[in-house]
Amino acid sequence: MRELPQGPTPPRNGGAIDTDLHLSRRAVLSGAGALALLSAAGCSTSGDGGMPVLDLDNTVTGSVPQMRPAISVDKNITGADVMYAALTDNGFNVPEVPYLKIKPEFRRQIVVDTTGEAPGTIVVHLKERMLYLVQPGGDAIRYGVGIGKDGFRWSGRANIQYGREWPTWTPPPEMIQRKPELVKWQGGQPGGLTNPLGARALYIYQDGKDTGYRIHGSPEWWSIGQAMSSGCVRLINQDIIDLYSRVSKKNPVVVM
Incomplete structure (x- = not known):
């Protein structure tokens, strides 16, 4: 009697992301400092006249914590x-x-x-x-x-x-x-x-x-x-x- 083929374990590398992110106090304060720099010293803008670009380092602004995907992704579950x-x-x-x-x-x-x-x-x-x-x-x-x-x-x-x-x-x-x-x-x-x-x-x-x-x-x-x-x-x-x-x-x- 033939056994059924064992299917591969579906990859789990993405999916819907929880958008309920909480900025750290450090990030908020850094943002306020950036606004102060913008008003006092000015900043560069993109060449096409878009939004101002702040030249700030990630160590100053802090980082957003990574969120665990809520749903896995499978190559056979698609459109x-x-x-x-x-x-x-x-x-x-x-x-x-x-x-x-x-x-x-x-x-x-x-x-x-x-x-x-x-x-x-x-x-x-x-x-x-x-x-x-x-x-x-x-x-x-x-x-x-x-x-x-x-x-x-x-x-x-x-x-x-x-x-x-x-x-x-x-x-x-x-x-x-x-x-x-x-x-x-x-x-x-x-x-x-x-x-x-x-x-x-x-x-x-x-x-x-x-x-x-x-x-x-x-x-x-x-x-x-x-x-x-x-x-x-x-x-x-x-x-x-x-x-x-x-x-x-x-x-x-x-x-x-």
């Missing part, structure tokens, strides 16, 4: 036009997603982690229609998801047992009873662009047993944020490809 562009994956041409038709909160993004779970944990919040992948340092990568209809949902703690790229989908017998037209796939529908599991699937096990529930991709991007599946958690194909690259076998899963 929506890039994240949801068309791509070729394992020979399949995944179409672009009309992201402007998707609510901004359901697009892939980095947020402050509020789950309280350990890094590497996948948290699915059913009410929010969100999936969080907890990161080290207090952040989480958030993805919008579609969830199961009433009566088809599962919740609890489990783990990812394994994953598949462009997986085969086999409808369970009870689904074939509800939708007899699916009998043609009782032996399995090969992976592809119209396969309900999309580009990737993560298989959820609890206490060593298959729950029957999956975290998977979907060609139906318009279903994100909706409750319309048969219980599984679905992501946009571009998002499940990204999530799949970041998890490995046995990642904890919390569905709440």
Whole structure:
């Protein structure tokens, strides 16, 4: 059984900066001294007649303390036009997603982690229609998801047992009873662009047993944020490809 690839640790080299800066008393006094110099002795101005330029050394003016970034930066969390562009994956041409038709909160993004779970944990919040992948340092990568209809949902703690790229989908017998037209796939529908599991699937096990529930991709991007599946958690194909690259076998899963 093939283990999932371990994705690289996202770089943490920037992000939103807290602008609530406090100038030191020394800096304020130095600024006042600079104004006195300006009024008494004059100063040079830029050649184009702009604002006066004071020739002061940093040791006189003091320095502004460095602030810790609030949110990390990840090369795969970028503009929506890039994240949801068309791509070729394992020979399949995944179409672009009309992201402007998707609510901004359901697009892939980095947020402050509020789950309280350990890094590497996948948290699915059913009410929010969100999936969080907890990161080290207090952040989480958030993805919008579609969830199961009433009566088809599962919740609890489990783990990812394994994953598949462009997986085969086999409808369970009870689904074939509800939708007899699916009998043609009782032996399995090969992976592809119209396969309900999309580009990737993560298989959820609890206490060593298959729950029957999956975290998977979907060609139906318009279903994100909706409750319309048969219980599984679905992501946009571009998002499940990204999530799949970041998890490995046995990642904890919390569905709440």
